[in-house]
Amino acid sequence: MPVESLFPRLEALLPKVQKPIQYVGGELNSTVKSWDEATVRWALMYPDAYEVGLPNQGVQILYEILNEMPETLAERTYAVWPDLEALMRAEGVPQFTVDAHRPVRAFDVFGISFSTELGYTNMLTALDLAGIPLEAADRGDDDPIVLAGGHAAFNPEPVADFLDAAVLGDGEQVAIAITEVIREWKAEGSPGGRDELLMRLAESGGVYVPRFYDVEYHPDGRIRRVAPNRSGVPWRVHKHTVMDLDEWPYPKKPLVPLAETVHERFSVEIFRGCTRGCRFCQAGMITRPVRERSITTIGDMVEAGVKASGFNEVGLLSLSSADHSEIGEVAKGLADRYEGTNTSLSLPSTRVDAFNIDLANEFSRNGRRSGLTFAPEGGSERMRKVINKMVTEEDLIRTVSTAYSQGWRQVKLYFMCGLPTEEDADVLGIADLARKVIKAGREATGSRDVRCTVSIGGFVPKPHTPFQWAAQASHEVVDHRLKALKDILRGDKEYGRAIGMRYHDGKPSIVEGLLSRGDRRVGEVIRAVWQDGGRFDGWSEHFSYQRWMDAAAKVGIDVDWYTTREREENEVLPWDHLDAGLDREWLWQDWQDAVNDVEVEDCRWTPCYDCGVCPTMGTEIQIGPTGKKLLPLTVVRDRPCVSTARQKDGHHDLGRTKPL
Amino acid sequence: MGAAAPTGVASEAEYLEIAVTRWCDPDLLRAALDDSLPPGLDVLAVVEAAGESLADRLECSAWEVRLPQADPALAAVAVEAFKAAERVEVERLTKKGLRRFDAREAVLGLEARGATEGTETTAGQGSSQPCVILRMVVRHATPAVRPDDVLTGLRLVAGFAPPVPPEVTRLAQGPLDVTTGGPADPFGLDRDITRGGETEPVGGHVGGDL
Numbered sequence: 119m120p121v122e123s124l125f126p127r128l129e130a131l132l133p134k135v136q137k138p139i140q141y142v143g144g145e146l147n148s149t150v151k152s153w154d155e156a157t158v159r160w161a162l163m164y165p166d167a168y169e170v171g172l173p174n175q176g177v178q179i180l181y182e183i184l185n186e187m188p189e190t191l192a193e194r195t196y197a198v199w200p201d202l203e204a205l206m207r208a209e210g211v212p213q214f215t216v217d218a219h220r221p222v223r224a225f226d227v228f229g230i231s232f233s234t235e236l237g238y239t240n241m242l243t244a245l246d247l248a249g250i251p252l253e254a255a256d257r258g259d260d261d262p263i264v265l266a267g268g269h270a271a272f273n274p275e276p277v278a279d280f281l282d283a284a285v286l287g288d289g290e291q292v293a294i295a296i297t298e299v300i301r302e303w304k305a306e307g308s309p310g311g312r313d314e315l316l317m318r319l320a321e322s323g324g325v326y327v328p329r330f331y332d333v334e335y336h337p338d339g340r341i342r343r344v345a346p347n348r349s350g351v352p353w354r355v356h357k358h359t360v361m362d363l364d365e366w367p368y369p370k371k372p373l374v375p376l377a378e379t380v381h382e383r384f385s386v387e388i389f390r391g392c393t394r395g396c397r398f399c400q401a402g403m404i405t406r407p408v409r410e411r412s413i414t415t416i417g418d419m420v421e422a423g424v425k426a427s428g429f430n431e432v433g434l435l436s437l438s439s440a441d442h443s444e445i446g447e448v449a450k451g452l453a454d455r456y457e458g459t460n461t462s463l464s465l466p467s468t469r470v471d472a473f474n475i476d477l478a479n480e481f482s483r484n485g486r487r488s489g490l491t492f493a494p495e496g497g498s499e500r501m502r503k504v505i506n507k508m509v510t511e512e513d514l515i516r517t518v519s520t521a522y523s524q525g526w527r528q529v530k531l532y533f534m535c536g537l538p539t540e541e542d543a544d545v546l547g548i549a550d551l552a553r554k555v556i557k558a559g560r561e562a563t564g565s566r567d568v569r570c571t572v573s574i575g576g577f578v579p580k581p582h583t584p585f586q587w588a589a590q591a592s593h594e595v596v597d598h599r600l601k602a603l604k605d606i607l608r609g610d611k612e613y614g615r616a617i618g619m620r621y622h623d624g625k626p627s628i629v630e631g632l633l634s635r636g637d638r639r640v641g642e643v644i645r646a647v648w649q650d651g652g653r654f655d656g657w658s659e660h661f662s663y664q665r666w667m668d669a670a671a672k673v674g675i676d677v678d679w680y681t682t683r684e685r686e687e688n689e690v691l692p693w694d695h696l697d698a699g700l701d702r703e704w705l706w707q708d709w710q711d712a713v714n715d716v717e718v719e720d721c722r723w724t725p726c727y728d729c730g731v732c733p734t735m736g737t738e739i740q741i742g743p744t745g746k747k748l749l750p751l752t753v754v755r756d757r758p759c760v761s762t763a764r765q766k767d768g769h770h771d772l773g774r775t776k777p778l
Numbered sequence: 779m780g781a782a783a784p785t786g787v788a789s790e791a792e793y794l795e796i797a798v799t800r801w802c803d804p805d806l807l808r809a810a811l812d813d814s815l816p817p818g819l820d821v822l823a824v825v826e827a828a829g830e831s832l833a834d835r836l837e838c839s840a841w842e843v844r845l846p847q848a849d850p851a852l853a854a855v856a857v858e859a860f861k862a863a864e865r866v867e868v869e870r871l872t873k874k875g876l877r878r879f880d881a882r883e884a885v886l887g888l889e890a891r892g893a894t895e896g897t898e899t900t901a902g903q904g905s906s907q908p909c910v911i912l913r914m915v916v917r918h919a920t921p922a923v924r925p926d927d928v929l930t931g932l933r934l935v936a937g938f939a940p941p942v943p944p945e946v947t948r949l950a951q952g953p954l955d956v957t958t959g960g961p962a963d964p965f966g967l968d969r970d971i972t973r974g975g976e977t978e979p980v981g982g983h984v985g986g987d988l
Contacts, residue, residue: 133786133943144816376816428814460799 121153124211125219131205139377140168141202143194143216146374147426149181150218151191157304158297160184160192161215161225161262163244165237166656168216171196172373173381175435176231176268179368180293190297193217193225197240198247200653200660206247213248222248226300228262229293232270235633236626236656238277242648245280252645254282254329259311263319265296272357272404273581273693276636276644278328282316285325286696287357287404288390290366292324323352326696333638333692339679341637341690356697357404359737363390363411367419371426383431383464384423388416388448392437393722393739396495397506397712398534400580401437404698406731408722409740413444417451417748430460440469440477441722443742449480451748457483470494470509475520489528490521497533497547503715504539506708511551515558518570522559528569529555535599536577536591536624539713545599548572549606553613571618574600576627580634582698584708586691589684590631596624625663629655631681632670637692640680642673699737701730780833781918781951787925789948791839793964795832825968835964838886838917839951841925845940848910850892856938857890857912866931870921877921881931884923887915887959910940915960918951 132138153159162181164171171177177194184192193215198206206212213222222228222244230241242252245264251257254264266274266284274284285292296319303315310317319325330351334342346353360366372384389410392402411419420432434448442448445465452463463481470492478490494509496502502509518529533548552570559568576596579585600621607614632640646669647655654660670677685691687706694702708718719726722741727733783789798807808824815821845853860866866882893911916923925946932938952961963969 138785142816144818146814374814 121220121224123219124214124221127209127211128214128219131202131209131211134205135202136199137168137377140196141198141214141216142376143219145172145376146428147371148194148217148373149185149191150193151185153191153218153220155189156191157189158191158227158301159225160190160227160229160293160297161195161220161222162192163195163197163222163228163230163241165230165232165240165244166197166654167199168196168375168377169379170656172375172379173385174231174233175369175385175387176233176289178373179366180229180231180289181373182368182370183290183366184293184297187294187297189301193220195222195244197237197244197654203243203247203653213244223250223261225262226304227265227296229265229267232266232268234656235270235276235630236661237270238633238644239648239652239655241277241280242645243653253279255279257282257312259308261312263300263312263315265325269401269404270634272400272696272698273634273636274326274328274696275333275638275692276633276640278638279641280644281328282312283319283325283327285358286355286698288360289358290360290368292358295322296325317348317350321350321352323354323356324358326355327351328638331695341692343690344692344695354695354697356735357699359407359409359699359735360390361409361737361740363387363409363740364415367411367415370419370422372423372429374427374429381433382429383433384420384427384429385433385435386416386419386423387411387435388439388442388445389436389741392441394438394441394720395506395708395718397504397584397708398495398537398577398580399437400583403583403700403729405437406699406729407737407739408441410442410742412742412744412746413448413451413748414744414746416448417455420452421455421751424461431462431464432456433464433466435466438469439465440474444744445477446473447743447747449477453480453483455748455751466491470513470517472517472520475517475524475526478521478526479524487525487527489530490518490526491530491532492517493532494551495532495534496537496544497551498544500715501537501540501544501547503717504712505534505537506712506717508717511554514551515554518555519558519562522568523562527567528571529559530571530573531555533572533574534577535574535621536596536627538579538585538588540591540599542599542602545603546606548574549603549610549617552607552617553610556613556616566616569616569618571620574603574619574621576622576624578627578630578634581691581693582700582705584705584712586635586705587685587687587689587709590628590681591624592678592682593624593628596627600624622658626655626658626661628677628681629661629663629666632666632675632677635692636680639675643670643675646672697734699729699731699735701728701734704729780836781839781922783948784924784926787946787948791948791950791952793832793836793951795827823965825965828968830967832964835953836918836951837954838915838961840949840960841912841914841916842947842949843912843914843925843929844893844909844945844947845912846909846942846945848938848940850890850910852936852938853890853892853910853912853932856932856936857888859935860885860928860931861888863931863935866935868927868930868934870924870927870930872921879921879923879927881923881927884917884919885914885928886917886954887913888928889913913949917954 162177164174164177181192181194184190194217195213195215245252250261263282266281267289271284272286274281299318303318316327320327320330330346330348331344332347333344336342389408391405391408393408396402465477465481494514495507496505535545552572555570556568560566579588579590604619607617607619647665650665650669652665732738780793783792804824804826808821812821863882865880867878868881869876869878890910890912893909914928950961952964955962
């Protein structure tokens with residue numbers, strides 16, 4: 119049955135809202151397929167505003183892969199701003215997709231990608247606007263399957279009551295598999311209704327259906343066990359890992375946004391996974407093992423993507439891009455190809471060594487040498503050992519001296535505050551480091567025109583990391599340390615003016631901590647916050663710490679118990695039945711090593727199966743070198759007129775741009 | 779982009795000046811740009827710039843303002859009162875704060891007529907209800923006088939207030955043609971040069987007549 123476009127009704131509302139262009143759709147490389155010719159239909163959501171959601175790689179990849187499948191269509195939807203939400207409620211316009219403006223409730227699957235837990239309230243808004251019951255248990259056969267993915271889905275328990283299903287890990291193959299299960303079930307006449315469909319998805323062990331698992335608690339509130347409540351449902355649900363990224367060269371046709379977005383470039387993922395073993399890094403732990411894309415596929419993707427989109431910046435993405443086994447060749451090959459053109463290259467690099475400067479120099483051939491970013495993460499040598507970030511002060515000073523002497527004028531350093539075992543002195547060590555960086559820069563250049571910006575984020579312990587047992591620092595502690603650091607820098611007459619400091623207060627991290635390591639009982643808090651008007655919690659202008667604390671108090675949740683409490687080794691964690699492949703004993707041992715300042719090697723270079731991912735998941739590290747090189751291309755090299763080939767913001771962006 | 783239409787306004791005549799890194803066939807460039815834009819945003823013509831600034835040539839705009847459910851008799855009275863006034867001071871909240879300016883002097887032409895059901899509309903803004911249609915030619919000035927400023931002026935001089943939000947369409951913009959009192963084709967000079975002095979326009983229709 120055809121589904122009517124909501125656009126005529128939406129269009130009447132658009133003159134009354136901010137940035138109406140974000141709701142119009144029709145971007146270059148977007149796809150609208152016939153509703154009636156499709157048998158399985160996905161609505162894909164990034165639960166934030168268009169300007170944040172559109173560049174998301176995960177959504178773009180799935181959108182393209184699903185739309186390439188016959189009899190399958192995928193459309194996108196984003197969180198609407200509160201001004202449009204109010205008008206949609208007043209006029210009865212439901213949550214819509216931006217592609218064909220179809221109502222989200224008409225789709226078979228409503229897939230939501232959670233990069234961060236702070237999108238949970240936006241999910242509730244979208245469900246409510248769509249006319250889909252908030253509680254999964256209240257949904258009928260006409261409602262879509264509400265499916266979560268993304269890194270936050272590795273602990274979906276706080277939103278378990280609102281989800282029909284969750285998928286862990288890489289989405290490419292499992293999205294196709296889910297599509298085929300739904301197609302088959304519908305072709306059979308949808309036997310057994312929604313329950314049977316969910317059962318078919320769950321029994322493989324590759325899709326987590328929270329309602330098929332019961333959680334039992336000890337009298338003191340800890341979890342006693344999580345167990346399937348029906349036969350045929352596996353005890354553990356495993357993550358998905360795409361092997362051979364060369365076979366999955368997506369996005370091939372990147373979406374070109376109509377409105378301004380946070381990242382306006384064509385991003386090519388040069389490898390997935392990271393084995394550096396930074397203990398705070400959830401992404402590094404849950405995306406193991408390392409799987410590289412080959413130099414030739416990278417070259418082909420860049421060429422095709424630039425041609426298809428017209429982007430004038432290409433970002434080579436990964437968790438540690440300078441670690442690609444052929445990054446030097448990739449950098450040189452691409453820089454040669456695009457030298458003198460409008461196309462600039464960027465690398466989100468954090469490696470602290472001279473090789474990184476060489477790479478940065480290659481990538482800045484077309485532009486000016488403005489800023490370089492490094493991420494020591496910890497302010498003292500001891501702290502860096504705790505988090506397994508093996509960077510010595512010597513390394514850092516030598517690297518920044520090289521950078522300054524080669525014409526770079528600004529260095530940005532990323533740190534965290536509130537790390538396990540951290541004391542005031544560790545954070546104040548950031549000031550010492552920054553002063554030494556400026557001193558080295560002045561010596562290297564003979565000029566006072568050098569700057570260093572320290573950017574400090576609050577540490578949040580994450581599931582599936584060695585710090586999953588750790589006590590999170592209270593916001594009072596974090597704020598006290600940040601203030602002390604700020605006072606020291608402000609009072610430094612010799613270097614203070616050359617050092618900038620960027621930070622956020624500690625309160626948002628506490629809410630993120632509650633949602634990251636929460637269990638199903640936290641769902642009531644999320645619902646209460648949303649009912650009280652909580653929206654866009656990732657945006658400082660919308661976030662209200664007090665609203666979260668009031669809601670927690672109202673439903674009887676002790677926020678400290680979830681955040682600042684250290685867990686015992688044998689405590690059942692809410693996500694223990696969700697298998698990221700990491701051996702629990704290895705994680706615990708790594709946690710013990712952390713508090714004893716013991717470092718662990720990168721298994722990319724030293725064969726090691728200790729973490730358990732490769733044997734558990736049947737995967738292997740896939741790295742080069744392939745020994746191949748990029749061949750020259752015929753590209754336009756005339757002098758650019760429209761815009762200069764300058765790279766944005768020093769071009770060594772960590773990709774962490776987030777409104778909060 | 780010269781004098782972009784305000785948000786929420788339809789347009790048949792927006793102009794954009796871009797530089798390219800090499801010579802391109804204007805028709806091929808038009809097709810490529812058109813393909814890159816969402817449905818409803820159509821690139822009608824591309825001409826090679828003759829050198830003179832495009833923005834300087836966009837001296838005035840012709841607008842159509844549809845006012846569903848409005849009273850034609852009241853509209854006619856308000857239009858006459860507006861035209862008879864020497865100055866009509868209006869206020870608008872701009873990015874720089876609340877601005878007060880004269881909305882009368884920039885209005886070179888203004889007329890109102892009643893429309894019947896089934897009247898053809900522009901930019902797909904279909905309406906089957908009787909309504910008042912205002913057509914106006916407004917000189918580009920600083921601060922810009924927009925159709926909503928003229929509507930504010932009509933309210934101030936004669937208490938004329940449309941019952942529902944107006945549907946506004948820019949019909950054309952270009953250099954002021956003193957013979958017609960409306961905008962002429964801003965691409966006229968470029969077309970002559972692109973076509974080696976031929977006077978016939980190329981490509982599709984650009985802009986419209988008042």
